[in-house]
Amino acid sequence: MDYKITGYEPEKLFHFFEEISAIPRGSGNEKGISDYLVKFAKDRGLEVIQDDAYNVVIKKAGSRGAEDHAPVMLQGHMDMVCEKRAGVEHDFEKDGLDLIIRDGRLTANGTTLGGDNGVAVALMLMVLDDDEIEHPPVECVFTTEEEVGLNGAKALDKSVLKARTMINMDSEDEGVATVSCAGGLRVQFTKEIKRTTVQGSLLTLKVEGLLGGHSGQDIDKERQNADLLMARMIQRLLKETKGQLVSFNGGTKDNAIPRECEASLIYESDEEAAKAEELACELAETYAEELTPAEPDFSCEISCETNRTAEAIPQDAAKEFICAMRLAPNGIQKRNIKMDGFVVVSLNLGVVRTEEDRIVMIFSPRSSVASLQEDTKERLNTLAETFGFTVSHSSEYPGWSFKEDSPVREICKESYKELFGEDLKIEAIHAGLECGLFSDAIKGLDAIAIGPTIANCHTPDEYLTLDSFERFYEFLKDILSRLAK
Known part of the structure; x- marks a missing residue:
């Protein structure tokens, strides 16, 4: 060669x-x-x-x-x-x-x-x-x-x-x-869903340009998680406008901080879709002001198409999904002050995806203390139970x-x-x-x-x-x- x-x-x-x-x-x-x-x-x-x-x-x-x-x-x-x-x-x-x-x-x-x-x-x-x-x-x-x-x-x-x-x-x-x-493992949340067909205007949101990074080495750098930022926006949209969640996909590896995320909602009313688009633009501007000092390449692309048909996620399931993300522990959870603030416990919500018949969320918890890792597992189990997800653990290592x-x-x-x-x-x-x-x-x-x-x-x-x-x-x-x- x-x-x-x-x-x-x-x-x-x-x-x-x-x-x-x-x-x-x-x-x-x-x-x-x-x-x-x-x-x-x-x-x-x-x-x-x-x-x-x-x-x-x-x-x-x-x-x-x-x-x-x-x-x-x-x-x-x-x-x-x-x-x-x-x-x-x-x-x-x-x-x-x-x-x-x-x-x-x-x-x-x-x-x-x-x-x-x-x-x-x-x-x-x-x-x-x-x-x-x-x-x-x-x-x-x-x-x-x-x-x-x-x-x-x-x-x-x-x-x-x-x-x-x-x-x-x-x-x-x-x-x-x-x-x-540190030791680590993979924790997966899964929720079964049955979609319904909805016609109307499709609002699409894309978060891009975040730094991302290694979920262990870079977790102390306070980098923005694209999945959690999108969940923040979607929660406001679902609360203040009459739309239904269609898709939510961000991150590809549980051990990488998500840099990009894309989601969509469908609105039966064109007027309601226009209201949602305006709110999304306002939120994107707010997030940019918050993030650009640390995330200079952050961008949020927003588009809306009329006369679309989509398979929407039921409202209750969508609400539970978004609430689970909003309350999920993420980032640094515990430091050792005597060791110059060394990170002892952390989590990374690395992958979120909506499939045809289920919602999946994958976390990567890490800890150098076995008992604290067990505590993290218990917290995630409680979160999953609260919002109706089944939970599985895999790929654990000491x-x-x-x-x-x-x-x-x-x-x-x-x-x-x-x-x-x-x-x-x-x-x-x-x-x-x-x-x-x-x-x-x-x-x-x-x-x-x-x-x-x-x-x-x-x-x-x-x-x-x-x-x-x-x-x-x-x-x-x-x-x-x-x-x-």
């Missing part, structure tokens, strides 16, 4: 990233990238395991003199969040990413980049391919469906792994090491607690200080990492999460800083060299 990234070393590292970017690898669609990894290993005579979940483990013997050292696990996930800007034509099931390089940053044209966690895949491929570096035996673990509940890591048979030291590369700030993370004694953490700190002359920052994060699942399953596992700088994950504004990626490989090589001593 023709490679776009030039001028960075080692060249192969960046080529590997481009190669995997050409393979569609959204969550649930990882067979192609999984098979690529298997072929990569077989072409180099390396031991490889591929399971039914398409997880891949590739093992490489230690370099000369380090063959008998304790193995180390390198780990990352191969799937990516598939988000795109409105109007962008891109089929994540079939199309590779269109990469763009500008001012030392790598982005994708109108879509997420998949640096989260394609960088880990490329880094592991480089370690497996580079026979010049010094390292102990390595077990490279590539997991699937991380972005939808860490499903691949759950399914993986951990008994195939001998390593008791783990370097996860799903941290996204150069110079920062993650040593603890948090990862801080370990006082961590040899790998000390090695990383020493390496970073000697290479770059600065202290490695140690932090806990509110996002979820697979370290918790591996630590639960492998007794005595010593884990750390590190990585190069990637910004705006889970949004089309995601970018990878190329010189950071370049430096990070040097950091990783030095850590492996120290582990081989």
Whole structure:
């Protein structure tokens, strides 16, 4: 293939990233990238395991003199969040990413980049391919469906792994090491509905241009949730005008703060529709005044068409639906003041959709404290019961607690200080990492999460800083060299 990234070393590292970017690898669609990894290993005579979940483990013997050292696990996930800007034509099931390089940053044209966690895949491929570096035996673990509940890591048979030291590369700030993370799950509300046919004027509302972001890493930035903003507008319209809700669709991933939402209402009276359109415009202006300091690209498109026929949601069901959203807990719920306001509990209403015969709402709660996560589940269960929704829980994964004694953490700190002359920052994060699942399953596992700088994950504004990626490989090589001593 023709490679776009030039001028960075080692060249192969960046080529590997481009190669995997050409393979569609959204969550649930990882067979192609999984098979690529298997072929990569077989072409180099390396031991490889591929399971039914398409997880891949590739093992490489230690370099000369380090063959008998304790193995180390390198780990990352191969799937990516598939988000795109409105109007962008891109089929994540079939199309590779269109990469763009500008001012030392790598982005994708109108879509997420998949640096989260394609960088880990490329880094592991480089370690497996580079026979010049010094390292102990390595077990490279590539997991699937991380972005939808860490499903691949759950399914993986951990008994195939001998390593008791783990370097996860799903941290996204150069110079920062993650040593603890939150647990999470997916909570879905569902309500069955029977629609009725209504003729009249159809009012359509579109909220666009919000920043969105990662529901863990960006939840403390107070970014507007498009679904909740739309619910606010719809509640006023249903209260002050005589319309019926037809559709309400916002967000595509439970772990991404919704950037866009579209809804529609139908009015039997053209005069009432005109009144609703005027009110919607007034509300949009008010919201713009509130939001534009923090959400500069916010916009609300409003249109009205006469002589339309639509299948409307019953008034009672629509009211319960909107009220549930208006009262739903969202955003930061609890902080630890003693840890500089670190987020302990949060929720994200990530997906709302109205289907032909049901309404669906999907939440992503997170907490680093198991008892508080249980409390959140109870609160959501109460909300669902109050407004007549059935509730289900899925994709639950544990948090990862801080370990006082961590040899790998000390090695990383020493390496970073000697290479770059600065202290490695140690932090806990509110996002979820697979370290918790591996630590639960492998007794005595010593884990750390590190990585190069990637910004705006889970949004089309995601970018990878190329010189950071370049430096990070040097950091990783030095850590492996120290582990081989």
